[in-house]
Amino acid sequence: MQKIYHKSILGIAVMFFFSSYGQAKDELKTDPQEREIQAFRNKVQEQAQKQKSEIQRLKSLGHKEFISENGNEKQLIGADENGRPMYYTTLNAGAAKMTKADNLYSGGGLGLNITGNNMIIGQWDYSKPRTTHELLTGKINSYDNLQNQTISRHSTNIAGTLAGNNGEAEARGIAYEAKINAYDWVDDVPEMLSQAYNGTNGILVANNSYGFDPMYLQNYQFGKYNVTAQSWDNLMYLKPYLQIVKAAGNAREIDPGIVPQVSAKNGYDLLEGAGIAKNVLVVASAKKNVNMNSDEAFDVSAFSSYGPTDDGRIKPDICAPGENMYSSIETYDAAYGTYRGTSSAAAVVSGIITLLQQYYKSVSPTQSYMLSSTVRALLAHTANDKGTEGPDYIYGWGLADAKRASEAIYNNIEGIINNEKKSTLIKEVTLNQGNKYTLYVVPYEESQPLSATISWTDPQGNLVNNVVDLSNPNVVNDLDLKIVKINSNGTESTYYPWKLGGMSNLTGAATKTSTNDVDTIERVDVKNPEIATYKIIVSPKTNATPLLPGGSQTFSIVVSNVDFCYKEDLKTLVSPADDITTSQTILAKQIVAGNKIIAPVQGVEYIASRNIALLPGFQVEPGARFHAFITPCFDLISAMRYRAQERVGSEVLSVSNTSSSVSEHFTLFPNPAKEEVNIRFFLQSQSSIKISVYDASGKLISSEQSSTKFPKGEFIKTIDTRSYSQGIYMVSIETAEYKETKKLIIK
Ligand SMILES: [Ca+2]
């Protein structure tokens, strides 16, 4: 039996996709998501009202509303659950090169020109940036009159680090062509809720370089999942494209005589408020080292607060330069200063996310932005690890690396860039109740780790009691990632995600010996993988408990060092069981087809990561639509299929691994034939087909004309010859380009 291996497509479909938004206003009100947002807005407004009266009460007791101290601005923002004052403070204790963000700029080595053009960053801060500063001219899109109108150094400085541009590189911000929507920190939650990206417009990043002043916190409040963490998690859950970025805090430089927690655990357990949220990206500060001689040539800043959260999650998440940050200050329009603090580090990360979002949208298969969970997975996946392998409670996953993150986007197998070495997968997947996600992957090279990272925007957690270091996990939808190697003898080896020891083991090295039951970012690294099949599995912790009222959780996954992937090893289709009369997509590593695709069908697609073999017996009836795609990895999204056919479409004839010459328009096999003969033919452009068979006397035996045009590609038509008597026949094929006849012998 002759096999024909195709490493290419057998047709092109032009597909049209429509998504229409024609919802009337009253329909929107009944949208469950919209109802939830409204309920959350009401709850937040209620809390804000309560805090406003608490502020009045505390002021009447002599507490100052505004304090300016050691270069930081503080504001009485409300009371804690016991009525004690809570102050927000800016996080100055005081970049592009160290995080390699300049690689995305024009002339930056990646061949890109990504600078934040047409992007808008949300900045929440103490008060108003100096909008007339030469670094910020035309930068501040909006700052409404409900906000604090005092022009402040911190806001001016952070705006400069985010997006400042005076035409010179020295003081330029990270996303230097982006604009800023600025707000004061009062009512930050409702403001972020209304500004967040809604699928059409709004901000993708909210920079929050502030936090609760540790001087006013009780012991139990450090690391505790409180109402602020809960509220910010819910906000991000309701607005899944918005990434809130928060400074970890500078508590390690506070006098332990004033805040005993600073030395109680050697600098650990100093995170507060939204720094405990699961979905918020919490940023530590590193000493700036412009001429890094290795990816590890950085150190944590002396002031940067260490984690973890009380339930032992990996926080801070990431680290960025936060010292010697040269940027604008408020005193006059050409005034500059050098700053230090996790405030600056957070602004660097917000700038990087803005660049990555701009780049991702330009090359993603659906031309859309990343979910915030994809942003977190990507940053954790590509961060530069420091010291002992794996994450820790000082740097999180390591130093943010914009170059590696953008390279992952560039190499995304599902992205639209055509390059030879595509070995990264970036996917957003919705896991339905009771299901797990499995992907079979074969690594690209043995010298690099096979790494997979998942992240998801988890629903808000439950508030916990005011007990010091309560370790109850705050995660709601606990997904588990593992990689399973299928050994040659059929046994399996399992690789687990990194995790840390929590409050009882703050400094211990990260382990990877069992599932991670607390984090909402999980990464599995298989060092020195073999070129063999690995299963990547994402599953909910338990199928017994409903994941969600809606029954599903969306997660993002980044996998690097992928040669190809598939969902099933081999799909064999044989006639008559697999004869297809309805629309269908077959996905597998290999597809072996000897079936018949029967007209009329909506369209049948074979998508394989390695090869599609069409055996004698495979037949596409005229009028039936059939497309086959070879792609290193596949998904069910339509745009991907479109890319797949486009990517390999140009190779359609040259890579066919067959003996037949391209110069031949068609071949017959087997020949001589007995019960059936296959006519394998090529089309250089779309055409209708007419196939005719004549006997030796020239009498027409059969004739078939396709009812629709076949696309460009390679096709096989099988003719049942059982009714033919022995002898010589002539088979003629007629297309828009050619008419050719060949001799057929029936034995
Ligand atoms: Ca405000």
Ligand SMILES: [Ca+2]
């Ligand atoms: Ca604690």
Ligand SMILES: [Ca+2]
């Ligand atoms: Ca887990």
